[in-house]
Structure formats: structure tokens, C-alpha cells
Amino acid sequence: MWTHAPWQGRFLPRSLPPRERLRSYATWCNAVEGNTTFYATPARSTVESWAQQTDPDFRFVVKLPKPITHERRLGGVDEELRAFLEAVEPLGPRAHALWVQLPGSFGPNDLGALAGFLRGLPRTHAYAVEVRHRAFFEDARAERLLERVLAGAGAEWVxxxxxxxxxxxxxxxxxxxxxxxxxxxxxxxxxxxxxxxxxxxxxxxxxxxxxxxxxxxxxxxxxxxxxxxxxxxxxxxxxxxxxxxxxxxxxxxxxxxxxxxxxxxxxxxxxxxxx
Incomplete structure (x- = not known):
């Protein structure tokens, strides 16, 4: 978001190179959603530049890549997950939470996959899960089951x-x-x-x-x-x-x-x- 075009020249200096814009954004807000990581795992050098532009208490909520959450639906993703975790490692304490955004088709019948995936994650990070299937919001039993899965892994519901x-x-x-x-x-x-x-x-x-x-x-x-x-x-x-x-x-x-x-x-x- 720190490269959002309408902000350049209004809130952020227009002349800044892209690799300096996060530093300026961080004077406006003390947290950012890492949406770009959904589309591709960033190079480690890119993440290092994010860390260099922000204080240790700045918060990144970084979205897991689409192949993990939407294409593979949390199954058979060890290699992709390992690459992602290695890439975001330079954030250190700035990685406030790793964000598991699930597709709208991911419903109550898929909770076993979510539970297994969360169990396999390293405890070095905090995790937050966003669901979009309406059953989790309208069916009390589905809501309780999801809360139980998240609580078992110490994960937040976004x-x-x-x-x-x-x-x-x-x-x-x-x-x-x-x-x-x-x-x-x-x-x-x-x-x-x-x-x-x-x-x-x-x-x-x-x-x-x-x-x-x-x-x-x-x-x-x-x-x-x-x-x-x-x-x-x-x-x-x-x-x-x-x-x-x-x-x-x-x-x-x-x-x-x-x-x-x-x-x-x-x-x-x-x-x-x-x-």
C-alpha cells in the first residue's frame, strides 16, 4: 500500500524511489497489511529493505501466498511455506502476524485441513486467519468449530x-x-x-x-x-x-x-x- 498512486505527492513525497516509500508511510501509520506477498513470495533482499525502513515495533501483518491458501488449500505446501518463512525472516519482531486469508469456498468441511496446517506451523510466529464462507458467521456450530481450531493453535480470527x-x-x-x-x-x-x-x-x-x-x-x-x-x-x-x-x-x-x-x-x- 505504501506505493498507492493517489498518495504520492499528497501524503508521501512524490520524488521518493519505491524502496524509500515505506519509510515515509511508517511516519503516518505504525502497521501495514502485506498484501503483495499473496501474489508472490518476495525476495529476501526486498524484505530486508522493509526491515531497514521501519522501527522494530512497526507491525507487518503479512499474507501467505495464494498457492498455499487458494490453489493448494493448505495441503502439500511444505516447500512453498518454507520459502515464504525464509523470505520474511528479516522482519524479525516486525512480523506481528502471518495472515492466512482463505477463499470463500473454504467452509466448515475444510476445517480438518486448517487444523492440520496450523499444527505444522512453527511457533516462532503469531498467526491470524481470515475466513469468508458465510457458514462461519451464520451457523453457530460452524463458528464454534472454527474457534476451537484457532484456539488450539493460538491463532486469531481476523x-x-x-x-x-x-x-x-x-x-x-x-x-x-x-x-x-x-x-x-x-x-x-x-x-x-x-x-x-x-x-x-x-x-x-x-x-x-x-x-x-x-x-x-x-x-x-x-x-x-x-x-x-x-x-x-x-x-x-x-x-x-x-x-x-x-x-x-x-x-x-x-x-x-x-x-x-x-x-x-x-x-x-x-x-x-x-x-
Whole structure:
């Protein structure tokens, strides 16, 4: 996301080479979703550059590659998994969680594969699983079975909250595109571990996005007061304002839990001028 074109020149300096943009992004937010790893396992040198551009307490939630989760559906993936784990090793403590995003067709009958896969993972990482099959949200038995599998491995369940997006018809091209691609599932706000992760998708209208995240502010405040350390990712269909929105969410939470560390001051997108 730190190379997102609409941010260049607005929030991030336009003149930065791609390998320096993460450093600038990290002054806006203290966590990032590693979506690019879904499409290809990165070179170790690339991951080393990510580590060099961020502080040790910066959080990467890194998605497992598509061949592992979608093509092989977690079976017979030892070689691919080994290559991925070796590639992300330079992140060290920055690897907040390895993210297992499963396809919408991965349902309750597949939980045996998930349980076996999670059992075989090294304990050197934390893991978070995102499911999209509606049965896990609408069938109490399927929900309990999934929670049991995740709890047995100490893994978190990542909710992807799209309820605000689907609350009313789309009003922009980006929203119409999101309607065809994003999962339409109920909101879930229960944490299984001390490091819950939330993915929230709002609208391209800022105020509708802010209004829609009110329940998450309440939830995150409660988690913090319980001693948990949540990570929240704020999206909109076009993501044009995602950076200031993420900071606004953080400010709303911090207003209620003042002991939360403030975010750093962002690096200016353009150098200051005398006139």
C-alpha cells in the first residue's frame, strides 16, 4: 500500500524511489497489511529493505501466498511455506502476524485441513486467519468449530467488516467494483487472543466511513482496557484517504484511552518553501 498512486505527492513525497516509500508511510501509520506477498513470495533482499525502513515495533501483518491458501488449500505446501518463512525472516519482531486469508469456498468441511496446517506451523510466529464462507458467521456450530481450531493453535480470527459498504447501493466506480469483489458477511467483533486484528472497509464518503467505525472504536477501547494489543486497518474502496482516516481512528481511540502512544508526525509530502 505504501506505493498507492493517489498518495504520492499528497501524503508521501512524490520524488521518493519505491524502496524509500515505506519509510515515509511508517511516519503516518505504525502497521501495514502485506498484501503483495499473496501474489508472490518476495525476495529476501526486498524484505530486508522493509526491515531497514521501519522501527522494530512497526507491525507487518503479512499474507501467505495464494498457492498455499487458494490453489493448494493448505495441503502439500511444505516447500512453498518454507520459502515464504525464509523470505520474511528479516522482519524479525516486525512480523506481528502471518495472515492466512482463505477463499470463500473454504467452509466448515475444510476445517480438518486448517487444523492440520496450523499444527505444522512453527511457533516462532503469531498467526491470524481470515475466513469468508458465510457458514462461519451464520451457523453457530460452524463458528464454534472454527474457534476451537484457532484456539488450539493460538491463532486469531481476523474479521473483515464490509457491513458499511453493503448498507446502501454504491455511489462511485470504486464502490461498484468493491461490491463485486468483497465478501458480504456479518460483522464479528470477538477476540481470541491478546493481539486481535481488524480489517474495516468503509465508503468513499469520509463521514459515512467514520460513522460506520463507531462500533469498532468501542470494541478497540474495550480490548485495550482488557490488556490486549489490537491492530486496526482502515480501508475505503478507493483508499485515497486511508492514511488520514487511519490516524483519525487512532485519535478517537486515544481520546478515550490516553495511555495509548501517539503516532509520529508524518513526513511532509513536499519540502517546505520560503514563500
Amino acid at each position: 474479521p473483515f467488516d464490509t457491513t458499511v459498504l453493503f448498507r446502501s447501493p454504491p455511489t462511485s466506480d470504486a464502490e461498484r467494483d468493491a461490491w463485486t469483489k468483497k465478501p458480504r458477511v456479518p460483522r464479528r467483533s470477538s477476540a481470541l487472543t491478546d493481539r486481535p486484528i481488524v480489517r474495516y472497509l468503509g465508503r468513499d464518503d469520509t463521514e459515512r466511513t467514520v460513522e460506520g467505525w463507531r462500533p469498532w472504536v468501542d470494541t478497540v477501547v474495550a480490548w485495550l482496557r482488557e490488556g490486549r494489543s489490537p491492530t486496526v486497518f482502515v480501508h475505503t474502496p478507493d483508499n485515497a484517504e486511508a492514511l488520514p482516516l487511519a490516524r483519525r481512528f487512532h485519535d478517537e481511540v486515544r481520546a478515550r484511552v490516553p495511555e495509548v502512544e501517539p503516532l509520529a508526525d508524518p513526513v511532509p509530502a513536499e519540502p517546505p518553501t520560503l514563500f
